[in-house]
Amino acid sequence: MITLYDLVFQNDRRPSPFCWRAKFALAHKGLPWKDEPTGFTEKHKIAFADSQLLPVLKDSETAVKDSWAIACHLDKAYPDKPLFATEQELLAAQLANGWVDIAINGAIFPIVVADLVERVRPEDKAYIIESRGKRLGTADFGGFQARAREKGVATLRTALEPARRVLRERKFLGGTRSNYADYALFGSFMWAHVTSPLALLESDDPIYTWRERMFDAFDGMGRKAKAA
Ligand SMILES: N[C@@H](CCC(=O)N[C@@H](CS)C(=O)NCC(=O)O)C(=O)O
Structure with a gap:
């Protein structure tokens, strides 16, 4: 039995972009899992994995921390419906994963941070x-977010250009079907969607059309999630 420890906010919202990667990886492989909502101050729940961060996956007696390690573990333990059918697909996904971590998550965080803080569980x-506050150097999240938005949405749209070039011509970053590169990027859109009402994309952007497709993937898993 697989258990996924998933970050939880107020009203059962699930914001974590990294946890979304793990959920999409599980869905891609058609694997059932038990969900274990875990708040920021419930780190005792993931102590068995020696982790301070989510997601954590427990697969029988095996503990796996880190979304990328989880994807690699799943492909190794369950070779059917591979996330990485070839070494080349794995390397391309790893590159996309790192690009999203740095360029996209780095661009989204400042423009949603106050909305995010507002939706954290009271405890x-x-x-x-x-x-x-320590990370930003201020506890005035509202002021920080407002200033960041002056240029931040445009900055994000520019940072998305590498994906846009693929999605002008293809349905998914994986080509005709979604693959881990899609899950890595869509996880970040889920993060924004669950934490903030801010519109990140214009409706004529190929990334917008792709995001709609991704919302519908796996029985609308993303669309059904509680949004901001
Ligand atoms: N590289 C890790 C990053 C995981 C991560 O940063 N998770 C955040 C949630 S989005 C977390 O658990 N933060 C806990 C905290 O800040 O205390 C992965 O890919 O899983």
């Missing part, structure tokens, strides 16, 4: 204010 609020 986790002090923790997020302290930890994200």
Whole structure:
């Protein structure tokens, strides 16, 4: 039995882009899993994996931390419906994964941070204010977000250009079907969707059309999730 420890916000919202990667990887492989919602201040739940971060996956007696390691574990343990059918597909996905971590998550965080803090569970609020305040150098999240939005949405749209070039011509980053590169990028759109009402994309953007497709994937898993 697989259990996925998934970050939880207020009203059962699931914001974590990395947890979304793991959920899409499981769905891609057609594997059932048990969901274990875990708040920021419930790190004791993932102590068995020696992790301070989510997602964590428990697969029988095996503990796996980190979304990329989870994807690699799933392909190794369950070779059917591979995420990485070839070494080349794995390397391309790894590149996409790192690009999203740095360029896309880095562009999204400042423009949603206040909305995100607002949606954290009340019992986790002090923790997020302290930890994200330290990261930003201010606890005035509203002011920080407002200033970041002056240029930040345009910056994000520019940062998305490498994916846009593929999606002008293809349905998915994986070509005719979605693959881990799609899950890595879509995880970040889920993060924004669940934490903030901010519109990130114009409707004539090929990435917008792709995002709609991804919302519908796997029985509308993303679309059914509680949004901001
Ligand atoms: N490289 C890790 C990053 C995981 C990560 O940063 N998770 C965040 C949630 S989005 C977390 O658990 N943060 C806990 C905290 O800040 O205390 C992965 O891909 O799984």
